Amino acid sequence: MILVSMAAGFLLILMGLYGALTNRNILRMIVAFTIASTGVNLVLVSVGYLAGRTAPILDAAVPVADAAERIIDPVPQALVLTAIVIGLGITALMLAYAFKLYETKRTLDISKFTELKG
Amino acid sequence: MEAFVKPGEKNRLKERPERPVKQELQPRVVKTPDGQEITVEPLKDYYCEAPPRVHPPAYAKIVEDLFNWARAESLWILGFGTGCGAIEMRPLMTPRFDAYRYGIQWRPTPRQANLFVISGYLSVKTLKRAIRSYEQMQNPKYVVGLGSCTINGGMYWDSYNTIKRLDRYLPVDLYITGCMPRPEALLAGFLELKKIIKAGKGEGANRYAENFDWYKANQKQVIHDWDMPDYSW
Amino acid sequence: MSPILIIAIGLGTAFLLAFLDNRLRATAYAITLVALAVMSWIAADWLFALSSGSTGPVEIFTAGTKPPFAINLRMGLAEAALTLLITVTGLLAAVFLKEPMMRLGRRSMAVLLIATMSFAGIVLTRDVFNLFVFFELAVISTGGLVLLSDDARALSAGFKYLIVSQVISILLLIGIIFLYHAGGSLNIDDLAAASAAGNSTVLLKSGALAFFLLFIALVAELKPFPANGWALDIYESAHPAFSAIFSAAAGAASLYAVDKALLIGGPAWLPVATAIGLSTFVAANVLALSQTSDRRLLGYSSVAQIGLVFAVIGQKDLLGDQYLFIAGGILLAHAVAKAGLYWLSGTLPERALTSWAELKHHPVLLFAFASFVAMLVGLPPFPGFYAKWQLAHALAADGRYLVLGLILLGALIEAGYLFRWFGYALKREAPAQQVDLSLHKIGVVLIAVAAGWGLGYLWGDLSGLGNVLTALPLLFALSFLALDWLPAKVKNAIAIAGLVAWFLVSYPGYDPLRLIFGVIILIGGAVILLASFETHGRRIGFYPSAMLMYAGLAMLIVAEDSFGFFAAWEILTLGSYFLILRGKKSEPHALSYIVFSLGGAFAILAGFAVAAQGTQPFALQGLADVSATFAPYVFILLAAGFMTKTAAIGLHIWLPGAHAEAETDVSPMVSGILLKAGLYGFFILLMTMGKTQFYGVELTYVLLWIGALSALLGNLMAIFQEDAKRLLAYSSIGQMGYALFGLALMNHLGWLMALMFVINHYVYKSMLFLSVGGIAKRTGTKLMYRMGGLITLMPLSFIAVLVGIIAMSGVPPLSGFGGRWIFYNAIMSSDARLPMVIIFLSGPIAFLYLFRLIHTIFLGQLKDEHRRLKEAPFWIVLPQMLFVAFLIGFAIFPGLALRRVDAYLGSFFPSHGLAWEGLTITSEYGYWSPVSIMIVVAVIFVVLLAWLVFLNHRAQKVKQFNIVFAAERPYRPETTHFAWNFFAPYRKALGFLTEPLVTRFWGGITGTLHGTADLTRRFYTGDGQVYAFHFVGFVVIVYLLSMGVRP
């Protein structure tokens, strides 16, 4: 199960990277990056998963006393939450950029924005 | 036609209109490195304008005699062939005639020569050069006219382009006649010249300085573009 | 106050600003500034506390629990310094950004705060995931701040940055999570401990790959070559104030992050860091060579400097306690200078490098520019200088010669383009646009300058080697910066007084050898400065430069240890560079001067470093005890360094232009005095190391050949010059060749001859340069064929040149003959025969150019436009007359100067000395009586002159056209003056020896570098996607290569 989710995560990352590096369209690139970061998140979660344990939420179902035995590692979960938030921020920023870029040149082709080089 | 004027006599011919001075001798305005404009007068600034001086014998007779002997025995000829007579000068250097035996040598620059052999006819153009060269020689200096042409124009007596009498332009010490005189004649002439010098009569340079105006007037009659101050130092 | 407040205040204020009414911009701006100021103050407070030792490093646990369950921050000395750097950069940038921020409102201010805070966070945090978070915050805020620019292209640059950041963050996250998986913690120290213990799986298998991903993602933030196209676009297009942050703060933060990460990776990863750092340093510097936009060039330079620090991090294993001193020195120098330069570029309207010429109307800004350039290149008294020194020593002691060599190579290239740029600023035509002189912008720049100098002082203090900034001569020189508003004549008087006073003060400390150099440098310098009374106005910049050179020289000859020597060397190089650059057409020549000089200085640095083998301070006397393994290398490196100063053949191409194009009174300084520094170096080198073998080749014998060839070719080239000052300059090459030859003879008289050359060359070269300078001033040209016939108009100059050339050609009775006499006696006791052939040939050749000099200037035909010239100005003639008097005096009484030196040299070479009895000087082989020669020659001369006057006193004075001109008369003076191509037959016979092979060789090298740069530039296509590819490719290549390095 862990293996499957991890493999799926890496697959998504590779797909995302492939998409980002091959698509000229800025929006497609952004989407590809989103896919990749989803993959990353998947990998993060699957690294923290321990077979047969429950989510690291300390409530009535999981008393504090034996939490260490029954929950999975909470740290990756926390990381994923943060990563998702940050990913969202960056995606938003990129989209804003995409909008602005489109306004300046009326195109979304990344290879058209090469005034700066060398 | 040449007009003949005696020394001291006024020139009777009409003055020719002056030719315009050559461009490089006209006064020119130049800019100095610090931006001022100055006038350069080449004739004044680049040439000495002094007239020639008379240098009479200055020492006791015995000393002057010694000097004259030395001058006579050391004749340095200016290596300047002015006409066809120059061809007769060359054999003097050869074994057959060997003029060196008599203390006669050749110098390439007028500064160091004291004998000017006018070797044959003088075209006006060459005359100008001959005069310059003569003036650049140092006192005492001697002129020998070689061949008929220097005496009376010879076969060119009616030429538009040669002078007829050398002694109107330069103070000649000695003429050697013939057309052409052979080298032997030249040698004989030089020996004669030595006698003149030893006798203290080789004062052509002083004669030239004393009668400079007359010589210059004669020269300018035929040379219309002298283009220098009168005396070529 | 808790360091966490730095982050809290940044974050909090940013949030607070969001609630502020958008119209209250001034308030928002004030709040921002206050917040940044408080953050800076906290950092400063900590830095002060930590450095004074009143408190130790502290750990701050955010959630009250220990890691791994909570994030912890650390505040240590390095953190405090970097945080201060970041926050102060942020604060100054905020000040600088006043207009755009007021225009864009509170959001932009908030973003700036976030950026500053996140960079500080990167430095402070000890948690890898937290690192990620701060990095992402930095990315987002960077993405925002890039848009502050007026440049429309910034938009695409920002997007390219985001693309690459996405890839980076993917790698970073995967790395972090697997590192956590392998090490069970996110805390750097825990991970490092686990890794160091070796019993965990942290760096095995998947753990190793995880670390690699983390490492490479962090390295990517350092903009390593070639995965850095995106960063350069930002550098170029972003607002310069932000570029300053991006270069100084972000660079520092990223470096520290990588440094922390390497704690986990351990020493096995250091070679990887070294390789990436070095290749980035060298490649970015090469690429910068062909840049024309100031900000992009600064971008490349930033990339290079960060690469250098990264390479230093790679040397962490051997640097020990000096690690922070070295890395910090380079990093801070870079940060301050780069931020300063970006801010400076913000005051300029145009982007071309040449448009910095506008600065030349603003001496203060020019001074700032010079300071920044010196900081970047690592010249004294800035921190980079000390850092470079220590780094070189550490590297050499450990045998890392390749690293040292590459660092010095890169630094030399960097110096090349930076000084070229500085040359543009001073010498090019200023554009029409004005510098933006708003107080807050200039203020920010000046604060950076002050910070640079302050850090220089601090680093000097910390170095433990002696603080350059406390050296009295240097302070005296620097004080002229403050006095620059005074009229030049007043400053000149002060300068002369200073030189003489310093000589009097130091006099008791000199041994005879140093005394000779001291007299030449200080008294001789004062005499030459007399000529400077000629200038009018304020002559801004001249005195600081000149006195800097003199300070360096004065410090050089009293230096006891290698550090003092090298520092003085660099100071005099820098001062003379500024001095040379002042000439009208000297821009390219000054550049080649500084590049060759710095190349030479680096060789000296390497030489000392190899010699010291880690010992510090390393006394110059210690060179005598260098082990036989290193000795030949030390000898070669030091000799090569000194030869760049004496302009030995092969390393001479800078000299002719530099000397010829310099100002009238500068030429004698840089020729008569400056060249002596190289000779002094040789004296020290040969005195201590003596004869040294390299694979069986006697190195002094090689020097002998070099000296002889320099003498020959220098002289030969001199005779074909049309430019009088160039002629003198080439002749200096020849003269220095002679002196080098004398030294390399390695015997008593050879050294005495070299010393005699030191004295003589100073005198006659100064004199000739002053004469020629004075004449050039009057005639408005340096071309000899355009002069002529000046003897009557400038009789004093003529006498100076006449005496000069008689002395120089070695004709008795003047002092040059003494040199030749000693020379012949010296070669008698030498085994080397073949080099004599060359040196014999070069002697008469000197005669050729000397005659040409005097003939074409003073004799021959006077030109129209020179007919009214006056003698050279009084103040230029005065020193010449002093020199004439000295030359004649020295010719009669050489013993005054040489006797003590002769005795002193006896302590090195007991045999073959001279005997000084009465008027005669006797050697083992011959004898020489200067007074007798002078009297005999004078008597004969006077008798004959009287005889000639008696005979010829009535000679008619004629004028210049009264010459026998083949019965013609001259046309114009120009066509009558035989001057141009004077030695045409000689050119036919030996001209093949003067083919500019050396010039072509060095031209080929610079051409290749530029060609490489131009070729490599094409790599940066400008396409963001391509840049992402570069990065991915870079990751793969580094991974594959590092597999071979790691265990």
Add this chain to the structure above:
Amino acid sequence: MTFEWMKIPFALLTLFIVVNYGLLLTALMQKIAARVGGRYGIPIYQNYIDLLKNYALRSAITHGFMFYLGPVFRLTGGVGLLLFVPTIYGSAMFSNMSFAGDLILALYFIFFGSLGMALGAGESGHPYSAIGVSRGLSQVTMAELPLALAVFAIAVQYQTLSITEIVAAQQGGFLHWTLFTNPLAVIAAMLSFLGSMMRPPFDVVLAPQEIPIGPPTEYHSAYLALMQTNRVIFPIAKIVIFMNLFFGGASNWPVFFVKVFAIYMVSVLVGVVFPRFRVEQSIRWFMVWAVPIGIAAILIV
């Protein structure tokens, strides 16, 4: 060796002897050259007359200060060179002013006259003077090299730079002369000697018609007389150096006369046989023929 007042009359005597000998010798050489051409040539006393005549010329011009000083420099160079070299070996008095310096002084003092002359000629403003100087200087750089090498070789050989000591070392039979003990050095030096005597094939400096006798083209009257005086002293002074260094010196005046004559004859013999070299040709000639011999000389010593 120190100065005594008695040296002055002896120096003047030396000068007197050398001037007279020189006047006769140069005339004799001219006569010999004339005989080669089948002529008798000038009378043997001709040089006296020429000299007297030039001193007796009445007018002179001057181009300026240096022009005036040029001949003075020139003759000072000749007289000085003569006096700085010991003339007669074993005679304290005829060693003249050689207490002032050794071989090196002599070698460098050779240039004193040339320098002054070149400067004087330069001030005449005449381009031919300058061309002549340019040629002369160019040629001398390479012509001097074999001599310098030879001198170095024999200085090393005898381990001294004192001319007197070098002569002393050659005493005791002609086989002790440097000519036989170090023939390579002597050959090199004699080739160089050819180049310095202003005789064919190395006399392009004075090309009489092309650049009318080169540097002295403007000189005349007493100036020229001074230079003529130098022309008789200077070659002998130079030959004295050669004689002392390579041919065992002279212990009395007759030997001096013979040896000087013989050495002078070398350049005359070569001169009457060969045509003139251009400057670059003579430089190449010295480089190809004379310099290698000189190098061999210093390597073998």
